[in-house]
Amino acid sequence: MTAPTAAAEFLTQNGWQNARITPVAGDASFRRYFRVRSDDRQAILMDAPPPHEDPRPFIAIAEYLTGAGFAAPEIFARDLDQGLVLLEDFGDQRMREYLDDHPEAEDGIYRRVIDLLRELHKAPAASVPPYDEAQYLREANLLTEWYCPAQQLEVDAQGFEAIWQQILAPVLAAQNPPVTVMRDYHAENIMLLEDGRLGLLDFQDALIGHPAYDLVSMLQDARRDVPDVLEEDMLAYYLSDHDRDAAEQFRSHYAILGAQRNSKIIGIFTRLCMRDGKERYLDFLPRMWRLLEKDLRHPALAPVAQWFDRNIPDAVRNRPMQVTKANK
Known part of the structure; x- marks a missing residue:
């Protein structure tokens, strides 16, 4: 699974230039997920490509949940036209x-x-x-x-x-x-x-x-x-x-x-x-x-x-x- 072509530019624009991108397990939808590492930072890149996916509902509910005191991923950056969202990495302990x-x-x-x-x-x-x-x-x-x-x-x-x-x-x-x-x-x-x-x-x-x-x-x-x-x-x-x-x-x-x-x-x-x-x-x-x-x-x-x-x-x-x- 390779990262979307727009990922490198998106990450660079948001301060994650030259980040290493590796795939992580996805789900049953068209969404794909990648772990992004840069120096001592890491995050998750969601690829929710239109027209199959729309990341706006995820962002809205994440903000609702965090506002209510629950642990949903913080949204670091977004490009809704490309369907790219950079969000908090919750690790691997499911x-x-x-x-x-x-x-x-x-x-x-x-x-x-x-x-x-x-x-x-x-x-x-x-x-x-x-x-x-x-x-x-x-x-x-x-x-x-x-x-x-x-x-x-x-x-x-x-x-x-x-x-x-x-x-x-x-x-x-x-x-x-x-x-x-x-x-x-x-x-x-x-x-x-x-x-x-x-x-x-x-x-x-x-x-x-x-x-x-x-x-x-x-x-x-x-x-x-x-x-x-x-x-x-x-x-x-x-x-x-x-x-x-x-x-x-x-x-x-x-x-x-x-x-x-x-x-x-x-x-x-x-x-x-x-x-x-x-x-x-x-x-x-x-x-x-x-x-x-x-x-x-x-x-x-x-x-x-x-x-x-x-x-x-x-x-x-x-x-x-x-x-x-x-x-x-």
Whole structure:
């Protein structure tokens, strides 16, 4: 992975002339990241090339988060026409890898990420669009638009959307007042900083919505197995200041948003394979089906569970996807 052609001039203009540029791991988008070193300084160069990417939402949410007292990367320089952003380097100590090496720290670190969410949910919400019904439906429908055709299934897509409209109604009603939802709050987007804070990444798609969304994103992590016992302990920890009725309602919404999110991710990971040739994302599908099926056992999701039983039987969910040139 080579740096964009405009990178050297951009860095020179911002006082980082002759800096060494090396690639770092990216994500599932068109964005790319590079570590920039000059003398005893280092930073991260984000390459978010238009028209595929727009770095302005990232910058806006980073400034919102830092203004609210959270650790988001400081923005050192920007060139919006080129899609280049120079930002604070949070290092390499991700929550994901740290817990792989230090499983005994799991409970304590998950409590810290839950505490961060509690504080975020107390803060004034960001000035971003709402997580409305149309957005939830677009995301859930990714399953019928991508996964089902890839598995050569003819399903009742209209019925799927209609059921979700019904199921999501109480969630939407509970989003008042809304909280900031980062939408990709999971172990690969949390950095363990040297000063003891939790560094936040990958929040450019933030919306305002239900407090259960980021909680389920963390505790039903698409890329890391979270033990069921730990998930329950952390959910109970988050709900420790809720009364019984409020906690029961929240758990219902948590399961609904878990099923919605996991349906979406199954669709997205299938799309990344079929459209973009990123076949490694299929390795995550067994975990996603396990999480989705767990959510579907909640009574609030009975109509959705029945749709899955009629349209995507167990034998299909458990079979490897056949990746061929024809369906690519």
